[in-house]
Amino acid sequence: MTTVDETEKGPRKQADRVRDMQDRLIAATVICLDRYGYSGTSISAIQDAAGVSRGAILHHYPSRQELIAATAARLLDAALRPTQEGRPGRGDGAKNLEELLLFYWRQVMNVPEGRAFIEILVACRTDEALESALSDLFTTWDAKVAETARHRFAAFTEDPDDAALLWSVARTFLRGLIIHSRFVDNPAHLENMVRRFAALISPQISLKTRAH
Amino acid sequence: MTTVDETEKGPRKQADRVRDMQDRLIAATVICLDRYGYSGTSISAIQDAAGVSRGAILHHYPSRQELIAATAARLLDAALRPTQEGRPGRGDGAKNLEELLLFYWRQVMNVPEGRAFIEILVACRTDEALESALSDLFTTWDAKVAETARHRFAAFTEDPDDAALLWSVARTFLRGLIIHSRFVDNPAHLENMVRRFAALISPQISLKTRAH
DNA sequence: GCAGACATACCGTACGAACGGTTTGTTTTC
DNA sequence: GAAAACAAACCGTTCGTACGGTATGTCTGC
Numbered sequence: 001m002t003t004v005d006e007t008e009k010g011p012r013k014q015a016d017r018v019r020d021m022q023d024r025l026i027a028a029t030v031i032c033l034d035r036y037g038y039s040g041t042s043i044s045a046i047q048d049a050a051g052v053s054r055g056a057i058l059h060h061y062p063s064r065q066e067l068i069a070a071t072a073a074r075l076l077d078a079a080l081r082p083t084q085e086g087r088p089g090r091g092d093g094a095k096n097l098e099e100l101l102l103f104y105w106r107q108v109m110n111v112p113e114g115r116a117f118i119e120i121l122v123a124c125r126t127d128e129a130l131e132s133a134l135s136d137l138f139t140t141w142d143a144k145v146a147e148t149a150r151h152r153f154a155a156f157t158e159d160p161d162d163a164a165l166l167w168s169v170a171r172t173f174l175r176g177l178i179i180h181s182r183f184v185d186n187p188a189h190l191e192n193m194v195r196r197f198a199a200l201i202s203p204q205i206s207l208k209t210r211a212h
Numbered sequence: 213m214t215t216v217d218e219t220e221k222g223p224r225k226q227a228d229r230v231r232d233m234q235d236r237l238i239a240a241t242v243i244c245l246d247r248y249g250y251s252g253t254s255i256s257a258i259q260d261a262a263g264v265s266r267g268a269i270l271h272h273y274p275s276r277q278e279l280i281a282a283t284a285a286r287l288l289d290a291a292l293r294p295t296q297e298g299r300p301g302r303g304d305g306a307k308n309l310e311e312l313l314l315f316y317w318r319q320v321m322n323v324p325e326g327r328a329f330i331e332i333l334v335a336c337r338t339d340e341a342l343e344s345a346l347s348d349l350f351t352t353w354d355a356k357v358a359e360t361a362r363h364r365f366a367a368f369t370e371d372p373d374d375a376a377l378l379w380s381v382a383r384t385f386l387r388g389l390i391i392h393s394r395f396v397d398n399p400a401h402l403e404n405m406v407r408r409f410a411a412l413i414s415p416q417i418s419l420k421t422r423a424h
Numbered sequence: 425g426c427a428g429a430c431a432t433a434c435c436g437t438a439c440g441a442a443c444g445g446t447t448t449g450t451t452t453t454c
Numbered sequence: 455g456a457a458a459a460c461a462a463a464c465c466g467t468t469c470g471t472a473c474g475g476t477a478t479g480t481c482t483g484c
Contacts, residue, residue: 017453017459037338039251042443053461054445060459064444115337121391122334125327126249131394142395162408168392169385169409176388179333180380182343183354196374197381200412226432226479233433254469267435276470 029071033116038123069133075117076141098198109174241283245328250335281345287329288353310410321386
């Protein structure tokens with residue numbers, strides 16, 4: 001009778017409970033990083049945002065740093081997907097580079113997940129322990145994105161790696177744009193900068209038509 | 213006899229003492245921001261880096277935040293100068309855009325002052341008080357830089373503001389490159405990205421020959 | 425020109441708050 | 455009933471800030 005699936009509430013399987021709790025914790029961490037920054041993302045803040053007790057957090061992640069690292073891993077994994085498979089009806093699978101960059105700006109970078117990840121990246125620069133815990137993840141992720149870019153984009157130069165290089169330049173620009181927001185009061189101006197950058201890069205790269 | 217200027221040591225004038233102390237405090241703050249990040253730049257850390265007492269810091273700057281704000285103001289003021297007047301023999305007054313961007317990357321952005329300023333910018337996103345204390349400074353500084361860019365650069369479009377827009381795009385990219393460093397182990401690759409970006413933007417902009 | 429009043433720069437300590445992490449206790453699942 | 459999941463009280467440390475006291479510089483009246 002315990003194996004009967006109740007759709008009401010209170011998941012009974014332990015594996016589900018663990019997954020749900022960890023999802024809640026990571027989601028709360030993302031929200032805190034976006035709202036309060038890296039230093040403001042204390043265990044107490046995460047506790048309040050997730051609506052759980054202090055012990056629950058430390059049970060799944062023995063230290064604050066491991067929770068942050070797990071959050072970074074999940075964010076990287078999630079950011080990998082819209083590149084590989086265009087999510088239907090969400091704006092990816094754009095026909096030109098301006099549409100694609102605007103999609104990335106609106107749906108990947110300038111969202112809580114993107115801003116939270118930048119907080120982690122900036123913190124890694126001065127946090128030795130966090131950096132060493134994530135550096136391997138970063139390099140492999142970057143290589144994976146480069147490989148995807150090689151398949152998806154075509155550059156007008158002979159160098160096959162140029163498309164990947166240009167795509168990393170584009171991501172770098174979009175990340176810088178998050179920081180540049182402090183100088184600009186009007187969000188529309190930021191999108192104009194995206195469009196201007198797209199105009200810069202468009203003559204040098206072209207979207208491959210989806211083959212499959 | 214008190215008006216006789218001694219060049220030996222021990223500044224007697226109080227105004228000199230104040231200036232020297234504030235210089236030391238701001239320099240120490242820059243070092244701490246670069247090394248330990250925003251959250252790690254505590255009063256204790258600044259105290260150790262400057263080699264002064266705790267009370268001396270709080271005397272000149274009644275709170276940690278005001279010291280950070282004063283540091284931001286000084287960094288912005290210092291960053292304004294190499295654009296207006298090419299410092300002799302330091303690499304500015306470059307002949308093409310690639311040289312100029314590499315100069316900015318090596319001598320302005322990827323230095324303790326540049327990295328420290330990014331820490332402040334990122335902190336402003338989530339620190340309401342710091343943001344409101346600096347937002348006016350940021351907008352006026354950005355406008356000043358744009359004005360300088362309008363005079364220094366010439367864009368190949370009819371829009372006179374396009375040069376300023378492109379220059380802000382370039383600065384945004386260089387700032388993003390500081391963050392992108394986490395993904396790259398080889399610093400030479402970062403300079404390659406600068407060169408690739410310079411190649412993107414070079415056909416669209418041209419350096420005005422210094423008239424004066 | 426100097427003595428005393430005043431203002432400013434600087435120092436050391438103390439206190440409240442918040443943090444990360446541990447320990448102990450309770451509930452749920454198998 | 456044993457182990458895992460969760461809750462809550464607790465501890466040591468560190469932070470920012472405030473305050474009392476001291477040294478140094480500056481001004482004023484005679």
